[in-house]
Amino acid sequence: MWATSFPRIQRKMFELFFYTHNLYIIFLIFFVLHVGISYSCIMLPGVYLFLVDRYLRFLQSRQRVRLVSGRLLPCETIELNFSKSPVLSYTPTSTVFINVPSISKLQWHPFTISSNSNVDPEKLSVVIKSEGSWSQKLYQTLSSHSVSDRLDVSIEGPYGPASIHFLSCKTPQILLICAFKNCADLPLPISGTPSDISNLQLQIEAYVTRDKEPTTDNQKLLRTVWFKPNATDTPISAILGPNSWLWLGAIISSSFVIFLIIIGIITPYYIYPIDHNTDMIYSYSWRAVLNMLFICICIAMTASVAVLWNKKQNAMGTKQILNTDAPTPMTSPGSWFYNEN
Template sequence: MWLSIFRRTPKAFDRIAGKDQLICRSKLKKALNTSNQLLVNRIFELIDLDKSGYIDRYEFDTFANTISYNDKRHRLRFIIAICDLNGDGYVNKDELGQILDACIRDQSLNLTGEQKKAIKDCVFSLAGLSDDDKGLNLKEFKKFIELVPGFDFQFDQFVNELLGRKNIRQRSSSKSPVFFKLNFFRNYLKDVLWFSFYAAINVFLFFNAMSHYELQGATLPVQLARGGGACLNFNCALILLPMCKVLLGRLRHSALSFVLPLDNLTEIHKGIAFNIIGFSFIHIAAHFTNYTLNQQNIALVLCASAIGITGVGITSSLLLISVTGYLRSKNYERFLSVHKLYVLFFILTLLHGPVFWLWLLPTGLLFLVDIGIRIWRKRRTLKVSKLESLPDGVTLVRFCEHPFKNFYPGDYLKIRIPSVAKDEWHPFTISAAPESFVLDLHIRYNGDWTGALHNLSNRMRYSHESVYAQLDGPYSAPTSSVYRSDVVVLIAGGIGVTPFASTLQSLLLNEKNNTSVNQQVYFHWLNRSQNSYSWFIDLLNQASKQLGSDRFHLHIHLTSLTRSFSNIVMQMAFDAFWSAFRFDPITGLPAQTSAGRPNWDLVFSELAAKYPNKKVDVYFCGPKRLGKSVRKTALKYGLYFREEKFE
């Protein structure tokens, strides 16, 4: 491993030094990825052996080879040399305090003076030193390091970052990814079976229609047009079914959920839409070919016949719906407005296709019932009991009186607040448990509507105005199936913690009433800001205390922490604080905060090895890019993946 690092040293020097092949303090500061000038100066002075004010290739190679050795003695000498500001061979409390303050500032953390003093005292206490001792020398430092975990891992990360090497994945107990275990296919088994069934129906309808018209003596273009038309009848009727969110949501907690692909309704809707576009192209192209072969006036057919006029209308509305649907992320309001053209699309299709009403009747009735339930629910107006701004631009919306008595943890609803925007509905996860007496929504500032809501919550501090809202829901989501899992892995990115907050509250309340299932819960929460953990800190503390570390495994990840030398010194001190008090000084939680994102390969391979014969479900809610990484690695090790979706 270290040989490969030595080979990268020349490349690292060339990258840092540039054309002049010399490293100055500003270049080293950039390479160390730190704003901690004190540490930059100390490290520069140690590398610059001839005190010329520049680091040449020989000096950098000597430094890189020294820190690359997996030998604690070399590494500890390096740390002591940096922290020993007066050069007497000892690191006293004042020197440690200066270095620690600089590291904490560099990592943009907010700690009180009392916290910093307690952390510093814990380092000396763990090393067995008193106030009368001169300080930490190599012997005491080695004793201290042996009592804190993760030193080598943190140092390796620092070396890898500096030398431009990707983090080395730790070996796991799993010999190889379990691609061929049956569990791997469970994630997609329902989708594959239903897609195969759906594809078979389309193939049958297409070739059956072609065969029927072939027997009647129709030309090939007419046969193709009729085949495409038969598939359009089926798909245009079917596309409404995945949008029956209310009715299908009731099936999630029934036996049918094991055979129905209820987690991917929006993707199914989109897939059917793409097929409608494809079959429409076949249908139109075949008809145009037939008109051309028969030397018919295409313009006259399109403008002077009912078939032509309705066909043009259908194609135009389909084109508008498709384009705005594809560009929905750029203008969601425009997408919603244009998508209402589906009403015109279906009216024209009924006039265009003589037998389409037979296909549309069953799914259309279900869709109308679903729409009716939604309209009835949207009429309810509730008073907001509490509107409070929380750290990092999050707004708490609470209803003490609400009609939702039977919902599941992880369910979401849509909310409209007329005082914020009269005609806008937005989906958010319910963050309170069904067993509680309140209904909470935690909404993060992420756009015009959420920004206006946060501004309203700040204004409410100085006024007593009443705020009213209309709620549409609840709607079922994948996280609401958590209670069926033996081993639960909850992974939250930022405000994506809300469905899992509801899940944990429900679990704790059921545990209190002796009605819970004995589950193993692994909770990973990733945030960029230290303040974000305050949203649910009481809940996480309660879960740790009530469930115990043998059932509730809490992992906190602060992604804004850089894997620089500042982090090494800081984490060593935080480990000492943890050993003394058993809670983390950054979050106050009974779990140590890790820098950056976790190594998902290591996390999931250990879970796969620990529970080879148990159902392990990974539930994710957060940014899409993070979700893709988590999904890919979870499936790699045969775990079951579900992602929270609001559509």
Template sequence: MLLLAAAVFVGWLMMWVMLPTRTFSSTWAPTLASHTNSTYFGKQVFCTRMAAWRRPVLVRGPLGIVTGIELAFFLLFLALLVWSYSAFINLDFSKIHVKPVEKMWQAKLDRAALRLGHVGSFCCAFLFFPVARGSSLLPLIGLTSEASIKYHVWLGNLVMLFFTAHGLCYIVFWASTDQIHEMLKWTRTKVANVPGELALLSGLVMWVTALPRVRRQMFELFFYAHHLYALFLVLFALHVGVAFFCSILPGVFLFMVDRYLRFLQSRVRVRLVSARLLACDAVELNFCKSPHLTHSPMSTVFINVPCVSRLQWHPFTVTSSSSLEPDRLSVVVKRAGRWTEKLYETISSLPPSQPGHLDVSVEGPYSQATPASFLQYDSLVMISGGGGITPFISVIRELVHRSGTAAEAATPSLLLIAVFKTSADLAMLDLIVPASGGFSDISRLELRIEAFVTRESVPSAGDVVAIAHKVPAEEVLFKPSPSHAPIAPVLGHNGWLWLAAVVSSSFFIFLLFVGAVQRLYIYPVDGNSNRVYPWAARTLLNLLLLCVGIAVAASAAVLWNKRRRAEEAKQVENVATPASSPATWLDKPRRGDAEVGPRPDLRSTMHRSILFSFWVELVLLPLKSA
């Protein structure tokens, strides 16, 4: 076995040695590629089997939509938890010691309750990895923060199941052994029960408010209650001590770094260039962004408007393309709730002749793990309903840019099936043309749109003419403010490199502070045989030093990049604001203008199949309302 391992290792090293040579690229690689498809581990066989594992196997149930590989890993993780708990129990029961005031079942209950807490801590160690939006680990395995939320939900349920069972078992144990007073005990040098009970209560509040029925009906309650995670972590650390808390520190540490960077980004007021008010009660917000900020189609941003609500952050899909519009970032907000309604009314009340400014903060954008995954197909079928068309707008704009670039490969053909409630919602199709214009290359794109209206009867010829000449989108311009800045990466252009520097330097600062405090302050106390430094104070001191290390390293990195972006901000702050709204998808005049016919120049750039399919599906094939 040793000789076999040595031979494999030498062969592996030889591969790396030969990889940059001409022999490998001209002789070995073509030979390997020509015989790959016929082997068991062939490329086609492997890809086909991996694609089968990525298909959903569960679409209904408590786990949501689960693929085969996700279900396999979930079952393996459960098996690991069961094995860990059984191994703990077998080891503890083999050397159990029954106290005079206890019975055998009580002693076993004590050990079983303790190990439930250990297994729950094992789940807690992975709990914070999926919710780090700017994580550097998730893209390594092809995941995004959005796609990983369900893993956080699974782990959160497991954590609370084990911790709740841990607490209940100890309550039963104390009650059966007449030690109920232990619930109010907070020892100086051992596990403290009071912070553990408070941590369990805060976790139960988060768990109950996160139930699907509660979360959907009272989302704000769920959102604000989930901020108890900070209290939960502090109380958990006070309960188990800083030494055991380090077992879950990696996930917590990376989440804290990400959360602080998001906090620094959210303090910046970004420049809002213009807004398009559509007839369907939707508004397109166009922000100024740094050309160095690139994002993939279907990315998301979180937006906060202080004049609407200082606390609420709402995610929206980015409709712009960083390739087609390097200095613009656009999102669409549909009027569908109190927050969106107030935002729409605030923007629509601004006089177009006297531009003002609106304070807005942004977090993100957060891109997909595979930005160009849709390019591997020959054709794309995109089905949307109402405001769900927004992710596909960014895809269309990205493909328009790629179709006009000679270096890019052939773009796939597109079929967009858009379902709307009323004919007024057809204005969402105007968003295909960006507010900044420059969309003449759409004729190179093979695009077909089928629009369906579900809550109106078949329109007559007069209705079609009325729809074609309906009131167009109104544009509201905003004047720049000295305090507003373009949307830019919080850590600059090479964000991944700066993030690595922040993580490593902040942890080094933390270790340096802990070593100094331990040697100069805590050790002299512990060195005295008559005194012991309290666990709670030591834990709080370590948590404080951890926060200080993160704040120092992250703030220094952000300030350094902010200085470097100062000149860039001066260049983009005077970006020309469009004097008028670009021609809409149906070439309609602006409000107050005379009724004129369609502009031939823009009409000629539209692909004929788009207009033909659009009018055929709108006039002849609308769905009847139920």
């Protein structure tokens, strides 16, 4: 695990780094079996919070989100536009993990969100450049799709940055310096609306490292692929709804109380009548296994109930919004983004 933490290995072999660090599960299990549950309580608070967070992320990753469109941009760049809940807000430079099962069921790749939740309350966008095998396959998949196709996508997040202190700074003038390999990369669009850019004194300096003229083939790739929605697809939303902190506190407290009640019942009424504190039948290891099992069961039970409740509330809110929207005779594929159950 330590050897895979070097920056070069993280960049070149991220999957090796990621899956190697998942060996912490085996380490934790054998640590608890070795020292017993009593000494393991030293690290129980941190591990308990991590298990709650990891299970909630697992539940979110099982959902299929609604992919509205994909824009094929120059230099083999893709812009994916997802439907999101209007109440979901995120900070600038937030990231999401994207999984496309048709390309790989195991690979999750992080990308920075390029849209603004204040400007686009019902849309979340990411820009992906085809630099690896996964992104190249995604570009080829979108290039071969038509308006009648759909693409299954799962998302984890968004996860905000640790600090956004730069928002408190005044920006009277902004200088953007960028470099491109080819001239065909210059037509890349700027995220945001013209009204947002007009409020800034923006100066752009672009440098081309390979002086080549854009070809006709590159211009043909500037198009948008619309995807038909599916009833099982859901807009991107917070896994615990707008009141996520309250729900998270309820999950942590209620699951731990249930765990204490179960252990308080099993120990005097089941373990003690059989073992009589001799540790011959139920050793420290077996008791540790029971404790770990019930911790996982309590977390899974309470978190699942909270997620299902919020999912039901989100569905009811979406139906109310759809009922207030009057359908127009002329609809574009973009209207599927909002008007699909």
